[in-house]
Amino acid sequence: MRHDTAHSHALVTGASSGIGAAYAEQLAVRGHGLILVARDAARLQAAADRIGRETGMTVEVMAADLTRPADLALVRDRVATDAGLGLLVNCAGLGPLGPSLDSPAELYDGMLDLNVRALQTLTFAAARAFVGRGGGAIVNVSSAVALIPERFNAGYAAQKAFVLALTQGLAAEIGGKGVRLQALLPGVTRTEFFDRVGADIGQIPPEMIMEAGDLVAAAFAGLDAGETVTICSLPDIADWQAVEAARFRLGPNLFHRVPAGR
Numbered sequence: 001m002r003h004d005t006a007h008s009h010a011l012v013t014g015a016s017s018g019i020g021a022a023y024a025e026q027l028a029v030r031g032h033g034l035i036l037v038a039r040d041a042a043r044l045q046a047a048a049d050r051i052g053r054e055t056g057m058t059v060e061v062m063a064a065d066l067t068r069p070a071d072l073a074l075v076r077d078r079v080a081t082d083a084g085l086g087l088l089v090n091c092a093g094l095g096p097l098g099p100s101l102d103s104p105a106e107l108y109d110g111m112l113d114l115n116v117r118a119l120q121t122l123t124f125a126a127a128r129a130f131v132g133r134g135g136g137a138i139v140n141v142s143s144a145v146a147l148i149p150e151r152f153n154a155g156y157a158a159q160k161a162f163v164l165a166l167t168q169g170l171a172a173e174i175g176g177k178g179v180r181l182q183a184l185l186p187g188v189t190r191t192e193f194f195d196r197v198g199a200d201i202g203q204i205p206p207e208m209i210m211e212a213g214d215l216v217a218a219a220f221a222g223l224d225a226g227e228t229v230t231i232c233s234l235p236d237i238a239d240w241q242a243v244e245a246a247r248f249r250l251g252p253n254l255f256h257r258v259p260a261g262r
Contacts, residue, residue, distance in 0.1 A: 013037045013092035015091065018212055024036055026217065041063035087139070130179040140166070144231065164185070
């Protein structure tokens, strides 16, 4: 990422707290001007003022609820037309309230709007703009539950699997056109996510909980190393490479004229 976006600015969604806030802070330290997007205008402005004061970088605020079509359109148009933008970080997201059937049905509408529709809209807008300019990077925050849907809320896991597949598929389509894509798969991260969904992070063994700042620092290392998928806590990258190799080996047998004998 350093070599092709070092002099550009970055747009970060979900930037008022958690992983998004950590991205904003570290991007400014790395020399990027910022456009920060979140719903809470006051909190967002306070973060922008602090980051600008501490780093000397220009920090702009866009207060927007990305589940609202009009707000999403404003951010999409900024991504599509800002010639100085070189990095999009899609961090904004909503989580469930426990097991799948314990969450209100209407909650899933908001989750889909934010976790899927908004992310895809901004990803495609950035991809078109970056391909046109011959460079840029898109980071989409997925989740480790995309790989283990049996262990978490089914709707949320499915949405994060969508983010992973979108990123991998688009990387294959446009990777040769100067645009980098990365899907970040956090595990348990210390953020406000747990408070918002009514969960107690204290019930999780401390050795499983990563700090948001550590996660983002590792994510940058993965992006700089050229990883399309970054699993920050995975000790041996060969484990992920083996999963990918096994998946690709299925390819020749996924498209046959007749059903398999079994």
